[in-house]
Amino acid sequence: MSFPLLTATAVLPAVGAVATAAVPAARRTTAKWLALLFSLATLVLAAVIAVRFEPGGARYQLAESHAWIKDFGVRYELGVDGIGVALVALTALLIPFVILAGWHDADPLETGSRRWRPTQGFFALILAVEAMVILSFEATDVFLFYIFFEAMLIPMYFLIGGFGDRAHEHGEQAAATQRSYAAVKFLLYNLAGGLIMLAAVIGLYTQAGNFSLPEIAQARANGSLHLATSTERWLFLGFFFAFAVKAPLWPLHTWLPNAMGEATAPVAVLITAVVDKVGTFAMLRFCLQLFPEASKWATPAILVLALISILYGALLAVGQRDIKRLVAYASISHFGFIILGIFAMTSQGQSGATLYMVNHGISTAALMLVAGFLISRRGSRLIADYGGVQKVAPVLAGTFLVGGLATLSLPGLAPFVSEFLVLVGTFTRHPAIGIIATFGIVLAALYVLVLYQRTMTGPVKAEVAKMPDLRVRELVVVAPLIALLIFLGVYPKPVTDIVNPAVRQTMSDVHQTDPQPEVEAAK
Amino acid sequence: MTTQLAAYATSTGEAFQFWVLATVAVIGALCTVFMKKTVHSALCLAGTMIVLAVFYLANGAYFLGIVQIVVYTGAIMMLFLFVVMLVGVTAADSLRETIKGQRWLALLCGVGFGVLLFAGIANASLKDFAGLGTANAHGNVQGLAALIFTKYVFAFELTGALLITAAVGAMVLTHRERTERARTQRELAEQRVREGAQVPPLPAPGVYARHNAVDIAGLLPDGTPSELTVNRTLRDRGQIRDVSDQALSDLKALEQHAAERLERAKPEPTRKRTEEASK
Amino acid sequence: MNPVNYLYLSALLFTIGATGVLIRRNAIVLFMCIELMLNACNLAFVTFSRMHGSLDGQIIAFFTMVVAAAEVVVGLAIIVSLFRTRHSASVDDASLMKL
């Protein structure tokens, strides 16, 4: 038996979480370095996975399978396809940056307090989230997936509710109130989704007799497991609802602005760039594979909802007064694109959606983390409190602009590739929806540039006049992300090569082929 | 004879006994519930239990009948009485209901439940009566012992454990752990002086030897009672008997009596007036 | 006479006891009412024992007594300690267990 690489990738951050939490209260810096070390080691393992993965090989590779709960046929089954590899890599990649960006976010306010250990807790929770997210990307057993899909809410809840921005326009008390509101809202929304999914998981079990995704999918494909039309639709809706809450899709989105607004910037990145990706990933992996017919049945409605998400999120982003909430609504818009790509049922759409997940993770991380650095300097999240930052902190402003340009999908940066693929993929099958979605790129330019103009340009406000530029630690966080954005924008082939075979198989699962061009162009 | 008593057909004697004693038992039960004073309730309950003991005997459960009297009525009810005494034997319970709608709901539930039980018993097919003739053939106690030590031995052991646990539990609940060093008499005295508490011994209670006089407050020179003279437990229970009025009126009557006898004073004007009115 | 009458008596006593539990506030009386209910049950068990001609019913009644004894011991201990702290034996005074 070979080395259980997938398990190791998930166990390593989990061990790191325990180790970090166990560090004595006084040794805060040790805890930080320990967490960073473990996240980097996980990144190395993820890189090994990406290298050992053969794009042309079997569908699920590096598979592991052990009996777990024999009575219910629950197995500990892991395996990754191209989409999984991409997202595991994304997660492992982002966590070190999140840790580094949040280096001082959880330092206790009064120095010398020995009993409470917020720092250790903060980094341990981040690593715990990483472990669970990675496992849910790797699980091919529906029940196993469900467990981690739900379990990651717990550390997220504490991260949102326990650690917020130091400063708040209405004072510490109001901050605490809003934070706990956001955390509870996050938890309730996702628990509601998870509960419905649990019902669907059990329903699936009563029909299929086991939880193994490959087995069920194969049985569905060769006809040995036939679901009644209505059963399939209900089960699909049960799964989809949970993923749509997590993703989040309009109108289930309202928890995201609250959560991202109240959490610290690194945690906000964790929410939108890592945890939410599980939702869209699961749509692609579970909804489409397990319920191909129902997926096709629901496609028109989902496309319309995704379209609303795109435009609605973008319009609301324009109307925000709070930097972090603006990014949150922008993310809602982007998730609309991802879902649009998934349910466009074309190779371009689905490859684009997968690529979009990766790119959105990186670009939002870049924008949000720089925004976090900005907020930590001035102590306010309100756009109106800034102005002229470009003059005093040009590097900060420059990185912020690059992050913003990535968010508005400027060609040459990574998100453009994915966004265009999604649009093309949608357009080939649903031209009208594709055209309306294109309005999203204009609105994206609007909210990004308005944000940039109001915060970075214009006369220097008195409060920002002494603002220091990016420090070395912060530059170490941002520079690699920007380099990645440019690299993946110019040369996305390494990722598409890994993703394409998986998308091809998903397309054949739902019995779809790409529409053919009208004329065969002369070569 | 024993076998016959427990046989299927009940004798007329048993029927007579049943109707008389059942009446007593029901009255006892009702009194238990509705008596104001706890002691009365306890006594009524004891009566009901004795009646039940008789019924056990009548039903061929000789061992249980005896146990009912010895253990239940004898020991458990005594325990009740102890507690009643501890809490205050004379404290009367107000029967006024304080929770809104509680009484009506309780009665409704009670009556409904009773009706349902009766209906259930009436509907049950209880035609066949085996009687205890064969079961009690080798003696009731032997029969029970055979069952307890074979079939129910585990349950029996468990009840033993339960009893021990209960005994320990009762000790733990009522025991008050001393959490600090006991203070010496000197320290206590110093503390009293420092706190300005009553330094000399407390005054003695009243000395009217008509009751167990500890619950009668002693009178101050002006004739008002001093609560300090009564034990604090009695004070908390509100069981101080105030005899000051009586003492004062007694005194007044005595003085008047003496005055009349010595013809030093004029007769009371009020009394005279009433006499005139009656005329 | 039909021995079923014993059952009716048992039911009646049980109901009276239950009603007493609901109506009375004094913890001691309340306990007595519970004893009454237990005794009513015992009567039913003994009667059933006679009906079925087996001693199991009496065994159950016996166990009931033991359990009742244990319960009384603990219950009275609780009442005593309650009285110590609250200077009252009314169950309504111990009504802090609410939101």
Place this chain on the structure above:
Amino acid sequence: MENLIALLIAAPLLGAAVLLCGGRRLDAVGHWLGTFLAGASFVLGAVLFTDMLGKAADARTVTQHLFSWIPVAGFQADVTFRLDQLSMTFVLLITGVGSLIHLYSIGYMEHDERRRRFFGYLNLFLAAMLLLVLADNYLLLYVGWEGVGLASYLLIGFWQHKPSAATAAKKAFLVNRVGDMGLSIAIMLMFTTFGTFAFGPVLDSADKVGEGRLTAIGLMLLLAACGKSAQVPLQSWLGDAMEGPTPVSALIHAATMVTAGVYLIVRSGAIFNAAPDAQLVVTVVGAVTLLFGAIVGCAKDDIKKALAGSTMSQIGYMVLAAGLGPIGYVFAIMHLVTHGFFKAGLFLGAGSVMHGMNDEVDMRRYGGLRTYMPVTFVTFGLGYLAIVGFPGLSGFFSKDKIIEAAFAKGGTEGWILGGAALLGAAITAYYMTRVMIMTFFGEKRWQPDEQGNEPHPHESPGVMTIPMIVLAVGSVFAGGFFSLGDRFLHWLEPVTGHAEGNSPVSAMTVTAATLVLLVVGAGIAYVQYGRRPVPAVAPRGSLLTRVARRDLLQDDFNHVVLVRGGEHLTRSLVYVDHTLVDGVVNGTAASVGGLSGRLRRLQNGFARSYAVSMFGGAAVLVALTLLMRAV
């Protein structure tokens, strides 16, 4: 040789990367590095040009495949460059004018502490623009297309501390985005129609597709061109873009970037040729814009804005020509090149004037500058003569050809378009004469600036005048050089194709009419501004003047309809999100909370109360048991 194409782009890209990431260490040498790399790119372009001249006319197209960019199933986008005569023309124009303006900027931006960054942006612009014209497929072109938009955004807003500059930059980017939307939809349409969006296959098989589809593609491409080239209805950003430093206005908003739309239309000629309806729309847009820009140019007192109106108008000529099909493509590009020379020269001249006048832009505060700035006066004057179409100079040749071609379109359309073009020529003469007189002639109307500094006009340093002289030479001779023996026609014909139209009026008539109108236009301007003193404060003017000063109310329309409407929309959506979408959720939570508040009263803490419910429950259970047995 074709392997060098990528180097054309790589050189300025390298410059941009080094200058933008290099930090303050490069402040001292940054401008020279940027200029050197732009010049290197030009030299490389010249080398490639001579190489191309050595080949046969129909074998001059070379491509360089770098790598596969986005491969997903049928969607194959490659990074491939294509260098043909059309691209080569642009490469030389961009790198040539670009290098000159780099040189000029060394002087112009001398006192700006962020000069290094400026050169970084300029290099970035060159790279993006070269990518735009060298791309071999529409998607790669799109990258360059947005890249120049980004550079334009950065450069317009270069003086970010001025809110007006930041707003103008944002506006330019946004309006361009609307156009970009058209381009992306066009690419998507191409993909669904042809299964590819590489130039070769798409243009070769355009005739196999139905006209409706091609019209749709053409209109979307036109939308893109409108955005980038400031054509009606997306022209509003160009005037505001003058907030940027003047070299930027010269390079990006006069000579190169704004002509990208013309390039796009000419490049997609095969599509437009097969879609006459789209072509008609293109010509209408061109004609409307050329008049629109000219009228706006007449009313502006800001020298740069007047020139911006002129740019808009001249590009209108080019778009008009491009819309005419094969009879106009070559002339569109020819006018584009000559316009690149003289308009860049004019802008540099304007910059030189501002440089000497404490950055004053109001022409009413100039006057009589010809003696103080002789070189600027001469070069500006030559540019002026070129743009109004003085016989023998560049504009004369290129603009005349377009007017002729417009008449050659034939039918009523031909008359209308030709008439519009002629009218435009007259207005051009008017507003350019006005600029010339107000700036260089008449009495001095100088006024101190806000700090009270009296202007001391002086000639600019050599590093600024040399580019102006070079461009002036180009303005004078380029047209003649191109037209003699139809050199330019033969050069471009293999790529764009060419057809001679049959004009209802002879070439001589058109030329004569143009000259007459030129004299009339210039004469009116002379009467208005040369004979009478120019008031230092603009008079209220006629309704038309006032409307023209406000860009013919385009901005007001945008403001009322789009900005206000958008604000209301977003505000109401924020409200809806807060009260309705969130309200449903919070309402559910509140009602659950309320219900539990009611139920909580049952939890009154009285043990007896709980006992009642327990007892009642037991009763119900007994009842149920009995009922079940009864049933």
